[in-house]
Amino acid sequence: MGALVLALTALGLSLVFGVMRIVNVAHGEFFMLGAIVAWYVSTLTGSFLLALLVAPVAVAGVAVLADRFVLRRIGYEPESTIVATIGLLYILQQTVLTTYGPYARPVEAPVYFRVDFPWFGYSGYKLVVAGVAAVLLLVTWMALSRTTLGLQMRATQQDREMAQAFAVPVGRVYTVVFGVGAGLAAAAGALIVPVQQAHYLMGLDALLMSFVVVILGGLGSLRGTLVAAFVVGLSDGAISVLFSPTLAKIVATLLVALVLAVRGRGLFGEELA
Amino acid sequence: MTLTLDRVNCYYGESHVLRDVSLRLEAGEVLGLLGRNGAGKTTTLRAIMGLLRPRSGRIALDGTELGPLPAHEIPRHGIAYVPQGRRLFPYLTVEENLRMGLLVRGGGAETLDPVLDLFPVLRERLRQRAGTLSGGQQQMLATARALCARPAVLLMDEPSEGLMPSLVDRLLDAVVTLRARGVGILLVEQKVDAALRVADRIAIIETGRVVREATPAELSAEPEVLLRHLGVRR
Numbered sequence: 001m002g003a004l005v006l007a008l009t010a011l012g013l014s015l016v017f018g019v020m021r022i023v024n025v026a027h028g029e030f031f032m033l034g035a036i037v038a039w040y041v042s043t044l045t046g047s048f049l050l051a052l053l054v055a056p057v058a059v060a061g062v063a064v065l066a067d068r069f070v071l072r073r074i075g076y077e078p079e080s081t082i083v084a085t086i087g088l089l090y091i092l093q094q095t096v097l098t099t100y101g102p103y104a105r106p107v108e109a110p111v112y113f114r115v116d117f118p119w120f121g122y123s124g125y126k127l128v129v130a131g132v133a134a135v136l137l138l139v140t141w142m143a144l145s146r147t148t149l150g151l152q153m154r155a156t157q158q159d160r161e162m163a164q165a166f167a168v169p170v171g172r173v174y175t176v177v178f179g180v181g182a183g184l185a186a187a188a189g190a191l192i193v194p195v196q197q198a199h200y201l202m203g204l205d206a207l208l209m210s211f212v213v214v215i216l217g218g219l220g221s222l223r224g225t226l227v228a229a230f231v232v233g234l235s236d237g238a239i240s241v242l243f244s245p246t247l248a249k250i251v252a253t254l255l256v257a258l259v260l261a262v263r264g265r266g267l268f269g270e271e272l273a
Numbered sequence: 274m275t276l277t278l279d280r281v282n283c284y285y286g287e288s289h290v291l292r293d294v295s296l297r298l299e300a301g302e303v304l305g306l307l308g309r310n311g312a313g314k315t316t317t318l319r320a321i322m323g324l325l326r327p328r329s330g331r332i333a334l335d336g337t338e339l340g341p342l343p344a345h346e347i348p349r350h351g352i353a354y355v356p357q358g359r360r361l362f363p364y365l366t367v368e369e370n371l372r373m374g375l376l377v378r379g380g381g382a383e384t385l386d387p388v389l390d391l392f393p394v395l396r397e398r399l400r401q402r403a404g405t406l407s408g409g410q411q412q413m414l415a416t417a418r419a420l421c422a423r424p425a426v427l428l429m430d431e432p433s434e435g436l437m438p439s440l441v442d443r444l445l446d447a448v449v450t451l452r453a454r455g456v457g458i459l460l461v462e463q464k465v466d467a468a469l470r471v472a473d474r475i476a477i478i479e480t481g482r483v484v485r486e487a488t489p490a491e492l493s494a495e496p497e498v499l500l501r502h503l504g505v506r507r
Contacts, residue, residue: 148376151365155373158362164344165322165354166422167377171343 003233004133005188007226009206010213011140012184014225017214019157019177022071022081026088027185028207033059033092034186035198036100039107048110048194052132055190056183062092063182067175076174089203096200109194129191136187137226140180144222153177185210209236212252216259218266227267231255274300274335274351274425276321276457281330283313283320283481290316291327292481298426301455303448305462305472305489307503313481314461315357318428321459322354323347334426348377353424357431357461359415363404367395370403370414374421388417391447409440416447426457433464445471465505469493477502 013027034055041051066088074080113124144150156163156173164170185206189198196202213232217224232252239248259266276298283291291313298304308314319325321332323344332339334350348354353374362370371385389396392413398406403414412432419427429448433441441464448458448471462468468475469489477485479502492498499505 151369151372152376154365154369155362158364159360161324162356162360162362163373164324165348165356166373166418167345167348168373169343169345 002237003230004130004137005192006209006213006233007229008133008136008188009185010210010225010229011137011222012181013210014214014217014222015177016181017219019153020076020174022076022078024181025082025085025207026092027181027210028203029089029092030059030063030182030185031189031206032096032200032203033062034189035193035202036096037186038190038193039105039198042107048107052190056187059186060179060183064175064179067178071178072171093200093203100200102200104197104199106197107193125194129195132191133188136184140184141222149176209252212256216256216266218268221266221268224266224268274457276426277333278321279331281320281327281332283316283325283327290481291320294481294483296476296483298457298459300425300457301452302474303452303458303460303472305460305468305475306478307462307465307468307475308478309503312478314478315430317478318354318430318459318461321352321428348422351425353419353422353427355415355419355427355429355432357434359411361403361411361414361418364402366400366402367406367414368399370418371421374418377422385421388420391420391450392417408435409437412436412440412444416444424456426459427451428459430461431463433462433467441467465499465503
C-alpha cells in the first residue's frame with residue numbers, strides 16, 4: 001500500500017518537474033491539503049467516497065490558482081519558482097494550522113474487513129487504498145501515452161519551443177499539469193487519512209519521500225518514478241516494521257546517494273511515459 | 274498566400290539582431306535566405322514563428338497580422354517550421370512526431386499517407402523513437418512533420434546540414450515538388466550551391482540587414498557579390 005500511495009504522490013511531482021522544469025517544493029502541502037479536505041468533507045457529509053472525489057478536485061483548483069497568479073507571473077524561471085513554492089508551502093501550512101488547528105484527526109475507514117492470513121492479519125482498507133492508487137496510476141499512464149493532451153504534454157517536456165511551433169498552447173498545458181500533479185498528491189493524501197490521520201505537517205514527509213523517489217527514478221521519467229516508488233516504498237515499509245522508521249529514511253537517502261554516484265541521471269533519465 | 278515582413282527589428286537583450294528586414298514570399302515560390310553565421314537567418318525564421326517578438330515592424334500572412342498572436346496560434350494560420358538541427362521530439366515515436374504535425378490543423382481523421390508517400394523510408398519506422406533515427410531519416414521526419422500541418426508557407430532552416438550529397442538531392446527534390454503544389458518556401462542555407470539550384474529568388478542577409486535581393490542567375494553572373502557577402506568562391 002505504502003509503495004502505491006508514494007508512487008501516486010511522487011508521480012505528481014515527477015510530472016510537474018518533467019513537463020514544466022520546475023521543482024515544486026509545495027508538493028507535499030498538496031498531499032496534506034488533500035487529507036485535510038477529505039477530513040472536512042467526510043466529517044460534514046459522512047461520505048468518505050465524496051471526500052475522495054472532492055479532495056483532488058479542490059486541491060487541483062488551488063494549484064491552478066497558484067499557477068496563474070504566482071508561477072506564470074515569474075515566468076516559470078527555475079530559481080524563482082523554488083523560492084515561490086517555498087512561500088506557497090508556508091502559506092498553505094499556516095493557513096491549515098490557523099483554520100484546522102494543530103490536531104491529528106482520523107477519518108473512519110469506509111470499509112471494514114480483515115484479510116487474515118495464518119501468520120498475520122491485514123486491514124481490508126489498505127487493500128482498497130492500494131487498488132485505488134493502482135487504478136489512478138494506470139489512468140494517468142494511459143492519459144499520457146494515449147491521449148492528445150498526453151502527447152502534447154510529452155512534446156512540451158521534450159522541446160517547449162517546438163511544441164509551440166506545433167500549435168501546443170504551452171501555457172494551458174502547464175496549468176493542466178500543475179493541477180493534475182497537485183490532484184494526484186491530494187488523492188494520495190485523501191486515501192491515506194483513514195490510516196494516518198490528517199495533520200498540518202504531514203506534507204513534509206511526503207515531500208521528502210517523493211523527492212527521494214523522483215531523483216532515484218531519474219528526473220522527468222514516469223517509468224523510473226514508478227519503479228523507484230516500489231523500491232523505496234517496500235524497503236521503507238519493511239525496514240520500518242523490522243527495525244525503525246528512522247533507519248528506513250537513512251537507507252532511502254543512502255540509496256539515492258548510491259544511485260546518483262553510479263548513475264547521475266537516476267535509473268531512467270529523461271523520458272516521460 | 275503571401276508572407277510579408279515589413280521593416281522588422283528584433284533584439285536579443287540589447288543587441289540589435291534584425292535591422293529593418295523586409296521580405297516577401299509568394300505562394301509556389303522558393304526564396305533562399307543566405308548569409309554568414311550569426312547574420313540573422315535563424316532569427317528571421319524565429320521571428321516569423323512568433324518565438325521571438327519583433328520590437329517594431331510588421332509580419333503578415335495575406336491580411337493577417339502575425340505579430341500580436343501568441344506563438345502557438347501562428348502555425349494554425351498555415352506556417353510550418355523545419356528548424357535547424359531538426360529538433361524532433363526525440364522520445365516520441367516517428368508516428369507521434371507526425372501526429373504533432375497533424376494536430377496543428379485539428380488532426381482528426383487525416384491520414385499520414387500523403388506525407389509518407391513523399392518520404393517512404395519513414396513508413397517502416399513509424400513505431401521507432403525519433404531520436405534513434407539516422408541523421409538523414411531525422412531530416413526527412415522533420416520535414417514530414419512540418420508537412421503534416423499542410424502549410425501554405427514552409428520555413429526550412431539548413432535542411433541539408435549534415436546530410437550526404439545523395440540525401441541533399443532527395444531533399445531538394447522534395448522542395449521542388451512542394452513548390453509545384455503551391456507551397457511558398459523560405460529556405461535558409463549554408464550550402465550556397467543548393468540554394469542557388471532550387472531558389473527562385475535569393476536574399477542575402479548580413480549583420481541583421483538584407484543587403485541584396487536577386488535571382489540565382491543574376492548572382493551566378495556576379496561571383497564577387499557571393500565572395501563579398503558570403504565568403505564563397507564559385
